[in-house]
Amino acid sequence: MEKITFDQVQEELYHEKMANGLNVYILPKKGFNKTYATFTTKYGSVDNTFVPLGKEEYVKVPDGIAHFLEHKLFEKEDGDVFQQFSRQGASANAFTSFTRTAYLFSSTSDVEKNLETLIDFVQEPYFSEKTVEKEKGIIGQEITMYDDNPDWRLYFGLIQNLYQHHPVKIDIAGTIESISHITKDWLYECYNTFYHPSNMLLFIVGPVDPELYMNQVRENQAKKEYKDMPEIKRQFADEPQGAAEKKQVLQMNVQTPKCLVGIKALHVDQTGNEMLKNELTMNVFLDLLFGKSSEHYNQLYNEGLIDETFAYDYTQEQGFGFAMIGGDTSEPDQLAEKLKKMLMEATNSNTFSAEQLERAKRKKIGAFLRAINSPEYIANQFTRYAFNEMNLFDVVPTLEKITLDEVQTLATEVISEERFSVCQVIPKK
Amino acid sequence: MDAVKEKITELQGFKLHVIETEKYKTNTFFWKMKAPLTKEDVTKRALLPQVLQSSSAKYTSTPALRSYLDELYGATLFVDLAKKGEYHIMSFTLEIANEKFLSDSTPLLKKGFELLAEILTNPNISGNGFDQETIEKEKRTLKARIHSVFDDKMRYSNVRLLEEMCKNEPYALQVNGEAADVDEITPENLYDYYKRAFLEDEMDLYVIGDVNEEEVKKLAGELLQFEDRTPKKVETHGINKRAEVNEIKEEQDVKQGKLNIGYRTNIVYGDPDYFDLQVFNGIFGGFSHSKLFINVREKASLAYYAASRLESHKGLMMVMSGIDLKNYDQAVRIIHEQMEAMRNGDFTDQEIAQTKAVIQNQMLETLDTSRGLQEILYHNIIAKTDINLKAWLTEMQKTTKEAIMAVAKKIDLDTIYFLTGTEAGD
Numbered sequence: 001m002e003k004i005t006f007d008q009v010q011e012e013l014y015h016e017k018m019a020n021g022l023n024v025y026i027l028p029k030k031g032f033n034k035t036y037a038t039f040t041t042k043y044g045s046v047d048n049t050f051v052p053l054g055k056e057e058y059v060k061v062p063d064g065i066a067h068f069l070e071h072k073l074f075e076k077e078d079g080d081v082f083q084q085f086s087r088q089g090a091s092a093n094a095f096t097s098f099t100r101t102a103y104l105f106s107s108t109s110d111v112e113k114n115l116e117t118l119i120d121f122v123q124e125p126y127f128s129e130k131t132v133e134k135e136k137g138i139i140g141q142e143i144t145m146y147d148d149n150p151d152w153r154l155y156f157g158l159i160q161n162l163y164q165h166h167p168v169k170i171d172i173a174g175t176i177e178s179i180s181h182i183t184k185d186w187l188y189e190c191y192n193t194f195y196h197p198s199n200m201l202l203f204i205v206g207p208v209d210p211e212l213y214m215n216q217v218r219e220n221q222a223k224k225e226y227k228d229m230p231e232i233k234r235q236f237a238d239e240p241q242g243a244a245e246k247k248q249v250l251q252m253n254v255q256t257p258k259c260l261v262g263i264k265a266l267h268v269d270q271t272g273n274e275m276l277k278n279e280l281t282m283n284v285f286l287d288l289l290f291g292k293s294s295e296h297y298n299q300l301y302n303e304g305l306i307d308e309t310f311a312y313d314y315t316q317e318q319g320f321g322f323a324m325i326g327g328d329t330s331e332p333d334q335l336a337e338k339l340k341k342m343l344m345e346a347t348n349s350n351t352f353s354a355e356q357l358e359r360a361k362r363k364k365i366g367a368f369l370r371a372i373n374s375p376e377y378i379a380n381q382f383t384r385y386a387f388n389e390m391n392l393f394d395v396v397p398t399l400e401k402i403t404l405d406e407v408q409t410l411a412t413e414v415i416s417e418e419r420f421s422v423c424q425v426i427p428k429k
Numbered sequence: 430m431d432a433v434k435e436k437i438t439e440l441q442g443f444k445l446h447v448i449e450t451e452k453y454k455t456n457t458f459f460w461k462m463k464a465p466l467t468k469e470d471v472t473k474r475a476l477l478p479q480v481l482q483s484s485s486a487k488y489t490s491t492p493a494l495r496s497y498l499d500e501l502y503g504a505t506l507f508v509d510l511a512k513k514g515e516y517h518i519m520s521f522t523l524e525i526a527n528e529k530f531l532s533d534s535t536p537l538l539k540k541g542f543e544l545l546a547e548i549l550t551n552p553n554i555s556g557n558g559f560d561q562e563t564i565e566k567e568k569r570t571l572k573a574r575i576h577s578v579f580d581d582k583m584r585y586s587n588v589r590l591l592e593e594m595c596k597n598e599p600y601a602l603q604v605n606g607e608a609a610d611v612d613e614i615t616p617e618n619l620y621d622y623y624k625r626a627f628l629e630d631e632m633d634l635y636v637i638g639d640v641n642e643e644e645v646k647k648l649a650g651e652l653l654q655f656e657d658r659t660p661k662k663v664e665t666h667g668i669n670k671r672a673e674v675n676e677i678k679e680e681q682d683v684k685q686g687k688l689n690i691g692y693r694t695n696i697v698y699g700d701p702d703y704f705d706l707q708v709f710n711g712i713f714g715g716f717s718h719s720k721l722f723i724n725v726r727e728k729a730s731l732a733y734y735a736a737s738r739l740e741s742h743k744g745l746m747m748v749m750s751g752i753d754l755k756n757y758d759q760a761v762r763i764i765h766e767q768m769e770a771m772r773n774g775d776f777t778d779q780e781i782a783q784t785k786a787v788i789q790n791q792m793l794e795t796l797d798t799s800r801g802l803q804e805i806l807y808h809n810i811i812a813k814t815d816i817n818l819k820a821w822l823t824e825m826q827k828t829t830k831e832a833i834m835a836v837a838k839k840i841d842l843d844t845i846y847f848l849t850g851t852e853a854g855d
Contacts, residue, residue: 009454009530031452033793080727086718087779089786091794108793109786137730144685145733145751148582253682254580256573293495301491302566307573328573359499366503366526369454373798400532428682 001214006393009372013393014210016218020226021198023386024217026210027378035206036106036375037115039122040383042201043194044099045172046319051233053192058235061190062181064174067096068139069187073103073122075131081121090114098168099317100387101194102380111208112216119202119220125191127184140176150254150425157248158262158324158423164244165237168320196229197221201386203379236319241266242418247336251428259332261339264419265314265321272389275316276398280364281410282314282323284402287360288352289342290325296342305335318388323414332424340420347412357404368395433796433818435806436642442655443632446806447642448799454530456538456638457799458545460521461807462630463513465663466599471517472571472606473622476614478508478519479567481623484553484560497544502526504541506548513811514697514742515599515663519626521548522800527639538640539648546652552623558616559623568611575608586687586848587749593677594691594844598668600743631660633810637799668693675844680851687848688760690748693841698741698812702839704825705832709840710739711784712776712833713767714748718783720767720776721748729763731756742811746840754850761845771837774830781833785826792822 001016014026045067049060074081074094085092090107103122107114146152156171163169173179204213243264267278290297290312300306309327325343329335345351371377382392436447464470488494498504504525511518525541528534553560578585588603595601632655636645670693696706714721714737725735735750752760770776795801796818809815816824 008532029452031450032797034797082717083783086716086787087783089790091716091787091790106790106794108790134730138726138733141685141731141751141753142733144753147684150580255576256580291495291499293492293499295492298490298492302562304566304569307570309573309577328577359496362501363499363503365531366455366501369502369526369530370505370524373453373455375797 001210008396009369009393011372011393014214016214018197018218018221020221020224021196021229022200022202022217022221024202024214025204025382026208026213027203027205028208028210029206029375032207032375033108034106034375035108035111035204035208036104036379037118037202037204038102038104038379038383039118039202040100040102040200041194042099042199042387043101043190044097045170046098046167046236047194047234048167048170049235050193052189053229058233059189061186062174063170063178064139064172065182065186065190066101067173068135068179068182069190070094070096070101070103071135071139072127072132072187073125076121076124076126081117084117085114088113088117092118096172098172098320100384102383104379106375111206112213115204115213115216116220119217122195123224125188125195127187129184132182132184132187136179136182139173139179143171143173143176143179146171146173150252150258153250153252154258154260154423154425155324157250158260158421159322161245161248161421161423162243162262162264162322163320164240166239166320167236193232197226198229199232201383203383205375205379239320243421245421247422247424249424249426252425254425254427256328257330257332257427258327258425259329259335260324260326260423261336261343262421262423263323263343263414264421265316265323266414266419268316268319268321270316271318273394273398275388276385276390276394277402278410279314279316280395280399281402281406282316282414284357284360284364284399285346285407285411286312286314286323286325287363288356288407289346291360291363293359300335300338305329305331305338332426336422336424340417343415343420344417347415349408351411352404352407354404357402357407361399361402364399365396368399433802438646440646440650440653442657443634443653445646445649446633446635447640447645448635448637448802449640449642450637451639452797453527453638453799455524455526456541456636456640457522457524458541459635459637459800459803460545460549461633461635461810462519462626463516463632463660463810464626464630465661466512466515466517466602468599468602470622471602472610473614473619474517474519474626475510475604475606476567476571476611477619477623477626478510478521479571480559480563480619481548481552482506482508482521483563483567485547486551486553487547489553501537501540501544502531504537504544506544510604512600512602512604514740515665516742516811517604521545529639538644542648542652549627550653554620555616558620561616564614564616564619568614571605572608572611575603575605575611578603582681582683582685582687582848583749583751586689586846587747589677589679589848590689590691590747590844590846593675593846594745628656629658629661631658631810633807635803635806637802670841671843674842677844677846679846679848681848683848683850685751686754686757686850688748688750688752688757689846690761690764690842691844691846692746692748693843694739694744694746694836695839695841696836697744698808699814699816702832702836703741704821705828705836706739707788707825708781708784708828709771709833709836710737710746711788712780713737713771716784716787718780718787720770721750721764724763724767725750725760729759731760731763741808757847757849768837768840768842772834774834776830776833778830781828781830785828788825789822792818
């Protein structure tokens, strides 16, 4: 077990790689009641074309299967794992993203038992045809719920505009039609390929003794037999640099129109420190341009083109990425044009001052401190960073080093008309 | 648990609550203002915090104010509103980094405190009113917020249930007020209301973090001084049980139906059987081991979510679920059956034990965030009670099967609201 200390934020992290390849991290948080643990596989909705374990050929699996698997892992021959967690006073949950599937619990008592339950239920699948069929009704309602949600439709509509081939354009839950093809055999095939310990990360954060829990995990894993795993082969079609569609307008049962402008990311082959730097620089750039203290934000707000729903965000993963800017607006076309114009103008040099950059960095540093008050944030984000070979605790030192030149250079590279796209939701006529 | 020590001091016109803890990397101020929920005031109260947080006499524009917040290591300032029983609560939250964790050790707590005081007591005034331009912008934003409820069907159906269920009661009012009343607000009448609110509202300040109580007390006493007041109390009237269940169906262009059912629990925070009600709700619909989740979702596959929650100060329980349009009758029947099972004592000792364990866990987890801790402590202000957190948990653990059945028998079904599609299956 190695100990890593982060002096500035006064945190300690313990790490060990188990014999079967599982990475385990423990971060003690004194004074907290709750222990929060996530058990995550590097497997999400985009991993839909791969060579199954022990086979030679690539297969393409039904859309939504990673998410379906997440639901089904909770069901065992003798009942539902939710029941067991709640008998042990814990609350359990799971989520599937583009690139990860995470299982988690939080509890303030019986932590050892709950940890054992978490590891064992994820590592002991039980899928049957009957329960697979039953789940289709439940997930069908989850899909319908999102179909009625204009913000989700807007978000996904924009991703679909940006990407031509990459599976990020496929809704994480799939469609009612696509999940109808899911069978128990498909689930096992995905499970066996992606749930090997060497493709997973366990993170525990809370008022815990690291030695004790590391031992527990070690013993638990030693009892289970895993063969060494060959490298997982995933396949992604070549994706052009430009946006697939310039614009999409969705008509829905809403009163207020919505508009998002998207920029397809450019440096999506990065990992590690390079990726961390790129991601943070993009975030700083967006803050400078559209933060509440910015000229642009205030101009748009004063003109009545945006309201408090206005937001911006940058996502970067291996193989895809995008920035999104927008919100509710009475004038979706006018807002789209203004945002694009503001972005294009930001590629001119001398857009920002040193003083502005310093403020933007301070804002981000404070936000990081606020975020690490949260055990959930630490566990989930640490895992995401680790899967991309980055370290969450490098955020502040990396931020501090960003220069005005770097912001300007990145903006000039990324901002281009061909990578823009617009998605709008407007009231149905 | 024992670590939560709330130190309360009466200061000039408000109460100060200090919780010293080393858990966080930040320090947080919560300024709360409470008044009875009324049609006359609710819309002004929805607008006022937005106006105050957009600029002040010293920081006369939003960019100036927000730049200063960024400079203070991204201190966050935000406002929100809540309905707790028939009170309307305005909250101002300011969270600021603890410089202990920064390479720059300039003290930040005092600066944060001064800024909060500036926002509350030194508004951007011209003549006899607030700055005209700010008022116009914030009126527009408030209207947008009121309208946006329609676009979020989960929220919309909950709001509609309460409107139908609590018709002629203040609780039917929406937390953000009414669009038509926004137009009536002027810089002058809002400024008058501002003065009245700071004269009459019950006001509480919570400061949570690695702070020193004496230092906080001193700063609070210097920076914030208001007139003495006697907070207004809402007179609650008993609501008679409906002779017939109120059933409302509303048609819209939606794919998924939203089923919302309202009950009167006839029990509020501070009542002796309030803890029994908590356990009741946990067994019935509060969690993923509850009857609603098991029977509506897991067994019948009708829904992705099916849950119940309590409004502790008004004495309501709301069930919510998203279902296929054609499954309305079946879903309602299953939900009624679960309520009947609760009345008949058709639940095991294990379900009780499990529910208590999960409630205890939920409570302790809530205390891990400064916001959660503050919300829980604030219940005592609303209900005029003095229940400490330890007592809360001890009392909850004492609940018996008989007590839960007794609670079940007190609960009256009031209104069933269904937002259905235009192409209903049957």
